[in-house]
Amino acid sequence: MATILKRWVRQRRLWVALTLLVIGMVPSGMALGQEAPSAESVATAVNYVWVMTAAILVFFMQAGFALLEAGSTRSRNAGSVFMKNLMDFCMCGLAFWAFGFAIMFGGTGLAPGLEAGNSIVGTSGFLLSGEAGSTDTALLWFFQMVFAATAATIVSGALAERTRLDAYMAYSFLISAIIYPVYGHWVWGGGWLAELGAWDFAGSGVVHAVGGVAAFVGAKMVGPRKGKFAGDGTPRSIPGHNMGYIVIGTMILFVGWFGFNPGSTLNGNDPQIAVIAVNTFLAGIAGGVVAYYVQLVRTGKADIPVTCSGIIAGLVGITAPCAFVDNWAALVIGGIAGGLVILGAGFLERRLGVDDPVWAIACHGICGLWGLLALGIFANGEYLEVAGLITGSTDTFVAQLVSMVTVVAWTGLASVLIFGFIKATIGLRVSEADEDAGVDSTEFTQPGYVFETVSN
Amino acid sequence: MATILKRWVRQRRLWVALTLLVIGMVPSGMALGQEAPSAESVATAVNYVWVMTAAILVFFMQAGFALLEAGSTRSRNAGSVFMKNLMDFCMCGLAFWAFGFAIMFGGTGLAPGLEAGNSIVGTSGFLLSGEAGSTDTALLWFFQMVFAATAATIVSGALAERTRLDAYMAYSFLISAIIYPVYGHWVWGGGWLAELGAWDFAGSGVVHAVGGVAAFVGAKMVGPRKGKFAGDGTPRSIPGHNMGYIVIGTMILFVGWFGFNPGSTLNGNDPQIAVIAVNTFLAGIAGGVVAYYVQLVRTGKADIPVTCSGIIAGLVGITAPCAFVDNWAALVIGGIAGGLVILGAGFLERRLGVDDPVWAIACHGICGLWGLLALGIFANGEYLEVAGLITGSTDTFVAQLVSMVTVVAWTGLASVLIFGFIKATIGLRVSEADEDAGVDSTEFTQPGYVFETVSN
């Protein structure tokens, strides 16, 4: 009885505390016997709220990728495309929890539990255990995990319609555990590229070029879809099945990018977030408008997938330099990306014989590299004193070139090894019969679509 | 003329005030003759912004439920499923405005206008009138309303493809006016379960178990879809019509859950929000991965609806304990939920003869109860000193058991009465002819889909 009474008393005390806490009638912590809020504590709270909001927006991009990729492929494989976009962040989450985060941020001292490490690879924070389970580390982990998941999911589009689900899941785990965090450590984890003066504000290189280069290796190793190339190597068009999915996917990605880029301040008290948002928007629309008109001139018709690729290309291109450039430069960077993605996709398909159903390699790989370069050219020397060629400084430009070579070399090499390992063990590609039938009807319990009501 | 002049002067004064206010060049209120901001006032502002953002995310879950449920059912009833997911939050909004909120929070003193009340039922704040129209009360109402709407919408999936729209709308009103707020008052409104020491951080019980138990009663009383069970009671599979909707719906729900769980701090100044987000994410992916592999072993194929149910199950399971457990425990809780949902759905279908097209009962009912129990097991004693079995304390565990029994008993009993009342008056089920034809073509002015362009 005394126990019950004590429990009630304790519960009531907590209830009163919670009551006072709610909606800030008493500032956080006070009711529980902690200190009154200070400007410092509230500034930290603003950072938490901002980083959380941004991370949630970035996570929402998973739905954008899923729709964009599914719409760009044939309906017989739609379920498979959606499923891959779902499973990759599941695998990435586990990998980044167990290994990736520690490799990337161990040693940065950015948060408790990340104390050891060196300029090559992080060595603390595995399994988010011990001190790494603190609130500050949790915030950093959550934000960085959704970025890792973006890099992982980029690969799925390039491999669509002929890759085994289990092989793709294995790759998702390994890119998130090893490939992504190592280069990430070099640039964002205080590694040797950061020491060299290479910059990448929100991840044109760390996220998009890594994803794009891995997608290139994967698409090359798994080979083109059956029927994509004629006997003489001439590419054939395989139209996607749903333009609406492509547009809505692009819009969702655009929305998410406002978490991706402005959120990368990791700081809600930094008014630069507004400049970053404007630059992000302008580069995205410039990419779309340029791609739209280029394709209109080439074909005489409006092309939804190409226009959407132009928008994504512009967004990828501005991701590295978004905080460092003037808004006119954002338009230039995005516009160039919008042309580059068409050139690049044509080159990949016609010259290199790569079949990439969603232009992931051109959008994320090529324009990711362009973003790193553009930073070295257009950085205006104001924010964090990062200065590109237009200020007369060559230091950053040179460091960016080194970073570009590095991301291609590292991601390319590591991807060859990992895809090779998967090919030798699980196998990369579905059988020809399965590909003909569509993987939805062979690898999955149910078809992607079952329509009963089709009229007219 | 003097009037016009006076109006101009007043208007100009306000304009200047607004001008100064905008984007904080003068802090809020000062321009209008109020005080300068203090750390306390800004801490409150952070709470407002955080709670608003979280509530909007939770409201977005309505779109997730609509897609998940529509994708899991046949295309002939797609319009109906979407419409029910739209009308239920309309009915819930009216009910929670008029009655529900007052019953749930009257007497908590959580906000102005909520002064009276007792440990059984709230008695103040009806119609949000009088003092209850204040800004603090509005914030609390908005956040709590979107939770009530979630509980209401859970039921729609279990009743899909054979329930009358008007009956469902009536039920939506009544669950939001009575069933949800009463148990909600007991747990979150300072009622007897709170006094007993039962905890439910974000609503595994208050939202999900209530919705799931109501769904069970409803599905049982409305009966299975025609053709669901063979003459000997053997269940047959009725495949859903759109795997993409299921995946996108699940992703939107996952996104919304980052408002649901971290937002339940009601406090943007509480750094625990980051830990909650990480636990939520880990439990969701653990549920998905376990369900994926369990089903793969059982069937040899990848199963999209089951994997998505595993994710939802993991998220439901972590909802109660999300703030109180370590991240390893979140993985365990979510993983167990991912297996439990498959077991539970099979038990419901094969043993109890319940036809639940979207596994709402297994996901929200069974895993909601599991969430309450998991809190009693895994709470680590740190946050708010809530301690589960793993700390050696049994108090919370026992209180959780009482809460579990209570939510089943109360929701079950009240749902039987309300569904029985609706059955006796409006009727629950559409005619057999309507069910055969699909309710879109009988209850609605237009079919759910009209495709003109179908090619191969």
Place this chain on the structure above:
Amino acid sequence: MATILKRWVRQRRLWVALTLLVIGMVPSGMALGQEAPSAESVATAVNYVWVMTAAILVFFMQAGFALLEAGSTRSRNAGSVFMKNLMDFCMCGLAFWAFGFAIMFGGTGLAPGLEAGNSIVGTSGFLLSGEAGSTDTALLWFFQMVFAATAATIVSGALAERTRLDAYMAYSFLISAIIYPVYGHWVWGGGWLAELGAWDFAGSGVVHAVGGVAAFVGAKMVGPRKGKFAGDGTPRSIPGHNMGYIVIGTMILFVGWFGFNPGSTLNGNDPQIAVIAVNTFLAGIAGGVVAYYVQLVRTGKADIPVTCSGIIAGLVGITAPCAFVDNWAALVIGGIAGGLVILGAGFLERRLGVDDPVWAIACHGICGLWGLLALGIFANGEYLEVAGLITGSTDTFVAQLVSMVTVVAWTGLASVLIFGFIKATIGLRVSEADEDAGVDSTEFTQPGYVFETVSN
């Protein structure tokens, strides 16, 4: 070598600074040698975070409009509808960057670089150049641009299924460069309507009535879809192809409206945001419920497009008065809008012979005007001392009437000129053959849908 060393040192210094900055362990700016945070600086940060979040939500509404409009039209034109909703914000972004923002806000002094101007038209801030590239201006631009994009996109629905893409893109540019910002300047830019005492909190007039009136002019000038009216002028129903898109589009718009209305405080430190959210929600559901029951009584069936139009109508109606009215009044305003939209759509179709496939004119034009009027009636005199008829004051009511006449006259006149100019140059309408075939197959490289797997 000395250069490299210097670069390393600088880089390391910045790294340490960034490290300290991250997640607020040292408050913003301090690490870079700026001042410690004050309550004032953090209050500004809260405004930034709030305005950014709200703007992103408003931008997300583009996806809602795209889905709502595509679902309301035939599948043969689905790709076209999606594309128009994509290109209009691209064109709007360029127009608002180059011209619109300066015309609307130049002279308000709301942010640096906006110093000159008068009560008719703004004259500074073109191309966001010079001082107008500051962070405060960027924040204001970003928020205002997404509103301009909303006004632009409203027009697309009314013109769907028969308007040339290039003509629509030209119009999108011109409405955003000229029509929208001029009236916007009069009301929100300190222009003559603001001086007169006219109010429009979040844009029933500035955004929705402008879009709706322009849609009316456009729909009238481009003419009805072939087959919409019988020889004797009797309208025929042309059902939309996807009810799910309509519902999800409506839900996304509803979600975005919580950025649209509460965000229009431009101030996260203003607790009125909670009241605004509640009023917005209540008006939306009241509109939906009234429209649902009105149509149920008229037809005996549930009507998804009409119910969704009712929700949109309620949201449009509350947009102007959302901050100034009690929650009971929000229900009344929304409910009236829900009836008005049905009446208005019938009047437009049957009396004026206007073919508006998505009821954009009734929802945004008519209910936008209703919102301006409702403010003049129901404003309770509390927030910013804005007082409507119910307080016994007639000043605001009269000013609202002037504003209503003005928005119709200005937008109508300017739209006639601009649509006339486009008609005379580019041409407004696709050929009859193209319209018969569906514009997806004539203006576009690929059809909107290609389904391979259709089974029963």
